[in-house]
Amino acid sequence: MNKAMILNPTRPVWPGFSSSKSLCGDASCMEQLLLHCANAIESNDATLTQQTIWVINNLASSDGDSTQRLASSFLRALISRAATKSPAFSFLSAASASRETLHRFSVMELASFVDLTPWHRFGFIAANAAILDAVKGYSSVHIVDLSLTHCMQIPTLIDSMATQLIDKEQPPPLLRLTVVLAESPPPPLLGISYEELGLKLVSFATTRNIAMEFRIIYSSYSDGLSSLTEQLRLDPLVSNEALVVNCHMMLHYIPHETISSSRSSFLKELRDLNPTMVTLIEEDADFTSSNFISRLRSLFNYMWIPYDTADTFLTCGSEQRQWYEADVGWRIANVVAKEGAERVERLEPKRRWFERMRDAEFTGVGFGEAVEREVKAMLEEHAGGWGMKSDVDDSDDVERFVLTWKGHSVVFASAWVPMSRVDGCSYIEALEIG
Amino acid sequence: MPVELDDSSTVSGDASVSSTGNQNPPPKSAGKKKRNLPGMPDPDSEVIALSPKTLMATNRFVCEICSKGFQRDQNLQLHRRGHNLPWKLRQRSSKEVRKKVYVCPVSGCVHHDPSRALGDLTGIKKHFCRKHGEKKYKCEKCSKSYAVQSDWKAHSKICGTKEYRCDCGTLFSRRDSFITHRAFCEVLAEESAKNNHTQSNKLYPETVIRKNLPEPELKSPAAVDSPPSVALVPAPAVSVEPEPEPEPEPEPEPEPQPANIASSSVLPIPDSSESPENNTLEVVMEEAPRTIGLNGSNDHSNNNKSLYAGLFASSSSTASPSLYASSTPSSSRYPPSSSMEPISLCLSTTSPSLFGATIQDPPPHFLTPMSLPPPQPAISATALLQKAAQMGSTGSGGSLLRGLGIVSSTSSPMELSSHDAGFGLGLGLPCSSGTGLKELMMGNSSVFDPKQTTLDFLGLGRAAGNNPGGGGGGGLSSALWGGGSGMDVFGSGELSGKDIGRRSS
Numbered sequence: 001m002n003k004a005m006i007l008n009p010t011r012p013v014w015p016g017f018s019s020s021k022s023l024c025g026d027a028s029c030m031e032q033l034l035l036h037c038a039n040a041i042e043s044n045d046a047t048l049t050q051q052t053i054w055v056i057n058n059l060a061s062s063d064g065d066s067t068q069r070l071a072s073s074f075l076r077a078l079i080s081r082a083a084t085k086s087p088a089f090s091f092l093s094a095a096s097a098s099r100e101t102l103h104r105f106s107v108m109e110l111a112s113f114v115d116l117t118p119w120h121r122f123g124f125i126a127a128n129a130a131i132l133d134a135v136k137g138y139s140s141v142h143i144v145d146l147s148l149t150h151c152m153q154i155p156t157l158i159d160s161m162a163t164q165l166i167d168k169e170q171p172p173p174l175l176r177l178t179v180v181l182a183e184s185p186p187p188p189l190l191g192i193s194y195e196e197l198g199l200k201l202v203s204f205a206t207t208r209n210i211a212m213e214f215r216i217i218y219s220s221y222s223d224g225l226s227s228l229t230e231q232l233r234l235d236p237l238v239s240n241e242a243l244v245v246n247c248h249m250m251l252h253y254i255p256h257e258t259i260s261s262s263r264s265s266f267l268k269e270l271r272d273l274n275p276t277m278v279t280l281i282e283e284d285a286d287f288t289s290s291n292f293i294s295r296l297r298s299l300f301n302y303m304w305i306p307y308d309t310a311d312t313f314l315t316c317g318s319e320q321r322q323w324y325e326a327d328v329g330w331r332i333a334n335v336v337a338k339e340g341a342e343r344v345e346r347l348e349p350k351r352r353w354f355e356r357m358r359d360a361e362f363t364g365v366g367f368g369e370a371v372e373r374e375v376k377a378m379l380e381e382h383a384g385g386w387g388m389k390s391d392v393d394d395s396d397d398v399e400r401f402v403l404t405w406k407g408h409s410v411v412f413a414s415a416w417v418p419m420s421r422v423d424g425c426s427y428i429e430a431l432e433i434g
Numbered sequence: 435m436p437v438e439l440d441d442s443s444t445v446s447g448d449a450s451v452s453s454t455g456n457q458n459p460p461p462k463s464a465g466k467k468k469r470n471l472p473g474m475p476d477p478d479s480e481v482i483a484l485s486p487k488t489l490m491a492t493n494r495f496v497c498e499i500c501s502k503g504f505q506r507d508q509n510l511q512l513h514r515r516g517h518n519l520p521w522k523l524r525q526r527s528s529k530e531v532r533k534k535v536y537v538c539p540v541s542g543c544v545h546h547d548p549s550r551a552l553g554d555l556t557g558i559k560k561h562f563c564r565k566h567g568e569k570k571y572k573c574e575k576c577s578k579s580y581a582v583q584s585d586w587k588a589h590s591k592i593c594g595t596k597e598y599r600c601d602c603g604t605l606f607s608r609r610d611s612f613i614t615h616r617a618f619c620e621v622l623a624e625e626s627a628k629n630n631h632t633q634s635n636k637l638y639p640e641t642v643i644r645k646n647l648p649e650p651e652l653k654s655p656a657a658v659d660s661p662p663s664v665a666l667v668p669a670p671a672v673s674v675e676p677e678p679e680p681e682p683e684p685e686p687e688p689e690p691q692p693a694n695i696a697s698s699s700v701l702p703i704p705d706s707s708e709s710p711e712n713n714t715l716e717v718v719m720e721e722a723p724r725t726i727g728l729n730g731s732n733d734h735s736n737n738n739k740s741l742y743a744g745l746f747a748s749s750s751s752t753a754s755p756s757l758y759a760s761s762t763p764s765s766s767r768y769p770p771s772s773s774m775e776p777i778s779l780c781l782s783t784t785s786p787s788l789f790g791a792t793i794q795d796p797p798p799h800f801l802t803p804m805s806l807p808p809p810q811p812a813i814s815a816t817a818l819l820q821k822a823a824q825m826g827s828t829g830s831g832g833s834l835l836r837g838l839g840i841v842s843s844t845s846s847p848m849e850l851s852s853h854d855a856g857f858g859l860g861l862g863l864p865c866s867s868g869t870g871l872k873e874l875m876m877g878n879s880s881v882f883d884p885k886q887t888t889l890d891f892l893g894l895g896r897a898a899g900n901n902p903g904g905g906g907g908g909g910l911s912s913a914l915w916g917g918g919s920g921m922d923v924f925g926s927g928e929l930s931g932k933d934i935g936r937r938s939s
Binding site: 107108111112114115121124125152154155156158159200201204378381384406407 | 544610613615
């Protein structure tokens with residue numbers, strides 16, 4: 001691992017500061033150090049940068065406790081930022097976490113990965129429940145799965161469809177799955193082709209007696225998935241078909257206003273397709289600040305969570321943890337060291353997403369108590385720190401679920417239906433009325 | 435915020451309210467009160483910090499008359515009644531009691547901070563035990579240990595009762611992780627492949643990947659893909675558009691290289707069907723092999739599409755609804771192997787129990803058409819694939835795979851079943867084809883075990899014997915993803931620019 005090449009470490013400027021790990025093991029101290037370093041970098045102060053790096057380097061460790069590992073990732077990212085920023089930092093070698101070194105998960109590995117913590121399963125359960133409810137009665141269900149987890153949500157959806165959408169009169173609906181393949185997807189990287197993945201999913205659906213189609217559309221998040229929406233518009237209208245767009249931690253890769261207005265336009269284009277339901281699951285954090293220091297602060301106050309949870313389910317030094325933390329490190333490096341269009345990790349907080357959805361003429365639907373119980377039952381199986389809260393959004397009085405770790409928000413889950421354009425009531429209400 | 439007037443009511447009863455950050459609200463009393471979230475106390479409440487000793491003391495509530503101790507206030511009140519106190523003394527002081535919240539005595543704990551105090555004494559006791567206490571209660575069946583007795587009891591009740599075991603041996607405590615695993619489990623796929631092989635040479639539910647073109651007119655094949663189930667549904671609009679007859683022939687029309695994959699559709703072909711339908715099926719299936727091909731093969735640029743269409747063309751020309759409408763499962767046609775239960779494979783209805791119950795059962799055998807003779811196409815699938823493999827293979831298959839970034843060794847070497855009928859990718863066993871492909875792509879050398887006579891559907895065993903390692907795999911991968919330069923990028927899921935360059939050179 002490339003650390004900064006410091007030839008002449010100078011004494012740290014803080015008197016009485018000891019580099020003993022026990023002193024600065026806790027997160028707030030580490031945060032301060034990292035912020036100092038960030039400030040030094042932003043002000044092009046090579047000496048101070050060098051000093052702070054040296055200090056943090058002594059405290060951080062990729063094998064230590066969660067704070068140390070977190071700091072180690074941050075340090076690497078900061079060094080990378082400094083090195084690419086200005087010639088003043090030419091003494092640093094930029095060791096960025098390139099995607100080539102990231103682990104490529106086999107399908108089996110990914111399947112077990114998504115269940116190590118509730119991070120993804122939380123959203124899966126909520127979204128699948130909402131989807132199932134929304135597609136009852138349709139003979140064809142078209143799911144557009146925009147998921148970070150490469151369709152890991154689909155097997156349980158297929159299974160639920162097979163068991164719950166069967167009744168005497170009707171066969172289970174046809175399932176059409178559309179996925180998007182982007183050129184440089186973010187981690188976790190899948191080691192097989194999407195074609196293969198599709199094959200497996202379709203065979204699985206067969207075993208559950210669900211007829212399924214699988215389609216890959218090449219599209220890019222950086223342009224707001226324009227080729228996807230275009231393709232969806234061109235799709236022939238199928239009678240009695242439900243269109244569901246499942247957005248699982250991918251929409252934040254669509255640039256937002258600092259780069260372009262793609263994020264809002266995508267949502268509006270979605271609305272124009274009149275989907276039966278849109279499920280939006282995202283991480284609840286704010287990495288959008290253009291001020292680097294505040295961005296770093298938000299990043300730190302969110303990214304401690306994956307490192308902390310890793311301690312609960314992954315043993316020290318295990319390969320899985322290395323993969324997991326490498327992926328997290330990539331994201332940290334992206335927020336810290338990249339700028340402009342290269343910086344793709346632009347998480348927005350929940351309320352901002354909800355504003356966008358409402359602006360795009362969607363209205364929220366709640367998940368219901370049964371789903372809440374299901375999510376909680378799932379959380380019981382995991383470490384004690386996981387929890388969920390059910391927040392009512394004042395603007396639309398709909399309960400939304402938020403996954404929490406030790407009380408801190410991690411992921412939110414929400415379900416949306418198009419608002420009727422006629423008189424502003426929800427689409428479903430409009431159907432009932434007229 | 436409602437104030438708890440009556441101290442004697444225990445808020446949580448037995449509910450586990452208080453593991454750190456865990457926000458399960460306790461069971462609601464009659465009439466829903468708006469509760470604060472556990473760990474986010476009412477700002478007006480009184481914070482009580484008990485020492486660990488007091489917290490763990492079992493009998494905090496002491497009767498003033500006889501000094502008998504009780505664990506709960508309710509119990510103390512009940513006891514006091516027995517002392518026949520005069521009315522005045524019986525009542526508790528009627529002053530407004532402020533809601534009490536409790537903090538954990540351990541500094542550094544989340545709940546040590548008053549702003550994260552817990553509203554319930556039992557809750558804080560449990561929390562203290564769980565988080566900071568010694569885990570004295572151990573489950574016998576598994577290795578879990580608990581500090582709080584009620585947790586331990588609750589766990590023991592469910593330990594081992596709900597277990598999902600995959601055929602590969604992995605155990606799951608949750609159904610959804612089991613299902614997700616099962617969907618991709620290769621061992622499972624292998625088993626079903628073996629099972630299906632005993633029924634021999636049957637074409638599979640077509641999990642063909644089609645290259646779709648963005649132009650709208652080519653959407654119709656996609657629609658055609660869905661006849662089986664759609665046909666059963668009163669929504670004919672979707673279903674089978676009568677395909678123009680040329681479809682079954684391998685189309686010479688050039689396909690643009692950027693091949694968007696359209697649909698891998700499944701053709702759930704029921705187990706049993708009446709004989710006229712059988713013939714149709716046979717016809718359909720027979721046509722298909724002619725059009726098997728992988729996109730990389732230069733002679734058959736459009737085969738996948740036509741394969742698809744080929745399958746459904748004839749079906750559409752006949753009364754396709756009837757083809758698939760047969761809903762009478764008859765597993766007598768497919769004598770299940772000893773490990774399997776007869777499972778209804780009808781498309782229309784089936785009792786839910788079949789599906790619900792079959793989780794633990796061995797994998798259902800795939801839907802396959804009935805009694806089809808092994809197709810003897812003009813160009814066998816095997817030959818096609820071999821051709822594709824030779825063309826695609828750069829002789830440095832290993833580096834090809836590496837170039838594609840698929841280097842990691844898989845966790846468990848798979849033993850591929852032997853098939854003597856070398857069926858094409860789409861017509862083989864979907865799961866095992868995926869498996870085989872994956873194995874090949876992973877460059878897993880166990881795949882090319884010389885002891886095996888053939889490799890599953892690919893029939894690459896023969897070729898692979900001479901071309902060990904990535905050669906066949908490389909060829910296959912190039913074949914699968916189209917020999918053209920552009921799309922290989924996406925076919926592999928993720929390639930950097932330099933890899934493209936390497937491939938096309």
